[in-house]
Amino acid sequence: MRIDAHQHFWAPARGDYGWMVASPALAPIRRDFLPADYESFRRRYNIERTVLVQAAPSIEETEYMLGLADATPWIAKVVGWVDFEDRLHRRHLERWARHGKFSGVRPMIQDIADPDWMLRPDVQWGYDAICALDLTFDALGFPRHLGNFRRLFDRYPKMRIVIDHCLKPEIRSGAFEPWAAGIAEIAAKTPVYCKLSGLATEAKADWTVDTLRPYAEHVIRSFGPDRVIWGSDWPVVNLAGGFDLWRDAAVKIVGQADAARIFGHNAAGFYRIG
Template identity: 85%
Template sequence: MMLRVDAHQHFWAVARGDYGWMESSPSLAPIRRDFIPNDYEEFRTRYNIERTVLVQAAPSIEETEYMLGLADATPWIAKVVGWVDFEDRSHRRHLERLARHGKFSGVRPMIQDIADIDWMLRPDVQWGYDAICALDLTFDALGFPRHLGNFRRLFDRYPKMRVVIDHCLKPEIRNQSFDAWAAGIAEIAAKTPVYCKLSGLATEAESDWKVAALRPYAEHVIGSFGANRVMWGSDWPVINLAGGFDAWRQAAEEIVGNAAARDRIFGGNAAEFYRIT
């Protein structure tokens, strides 16, 4: 039996003060409060989730240290995806230090929040990808459909980098925008070894979304990457803005369907990619 894993969830303590994005819109008010491991227990129990991957939500080394502290105190937090400043080459020392922690997996620069669409290809940030490869760490690719071309170039440039695309690269579901995103996703899936997280789709849909609205996007991701390179993530507590954990989990289960694929998508692939035992 494969491990059941939530490949993408968050915890945060608002008073830490480095979650600037939370102040950007009144619509974020429902999640502008602390979320800690005890708050997640009901979902772990309900869906028999044995391990989770805790992902950064602030652009600071301090938040990464905070998350590793939570992981040290919480056996079921299997891995932490943190952050370093790609614009500061001296942060190589942080990567080297963090890589020695058994629960540190890799990093996620907040590319979706960077105005320069070509930022990821700038010469001054390439040291970061080189270090990820050298230290055998993971890279969570966070962006929008407009980043598809540059991500393809990045993945080609670093074929040995262990990469997973977050949130299916956030297709514009509420605008029923599909074709350009779908073509870019299919190309990356066919031409690179990267994985993709089946997460974040509900957040990109209308607030009263139905499974039928998400299905074409989810099925395209699964069809493109195959059942062995797709991993389900809750994106909790952000998912509270788009129907909640239960609605998204049940929609994903309905869409995935096939029993063999379920084991891989709801745990096996995340365990393989993040090296969770």
């Protein structure tokens, strides 16, 4: 089974994508992207299932995505959002946990000014609920969050966790450390997974396969081919060359020996896609 484990759909007129209107550079993706727009990639690459990931910090967007999933057979799972600063939002997790296509949540940690937010006592109920309800947690952040993510992962060893976008290494500036050491430590000492996604967006516009290769290969080497999951990050990837260019680069880097696992099998296991 071929799976795109990280893609988005959105309709900006819904009004809860604040990040999308913050920069003129995002104009190319500031329009509707819906299942019909993804069909050409599904056919071209024989992608059988996808994981639809939140892009707005609102309950309403998660409901919107679950509606799309109900109407679209190939959307296998939805990663939504709840407000970790509001304990009453546990009721949403309990309700969604009964939906066959709901997988878990992703707080938008990369957009939170306080790097210690994830460790605050008042948000711990969220992780407890994720564990109790057997849901997933997508970890979205930057290299500056490495230390705190390690502490969080150690605190909740039973939580099913995947790191999004390789934790966004600073490819544009050519920085490799301390990201590489931090990623290797997390891979060696925790059971978390890592998404091979988002790398092109962190590089300069003229990136090549060789630009991304050291970072991607370090992730695969650190986590091993059984804990790496490919995602397109479409349509965000349109800002960095597009779906086809990123898919081609990932295929060349991964190689045939590990392709079945990284481009499908691992995502099926982690997200429990039948």
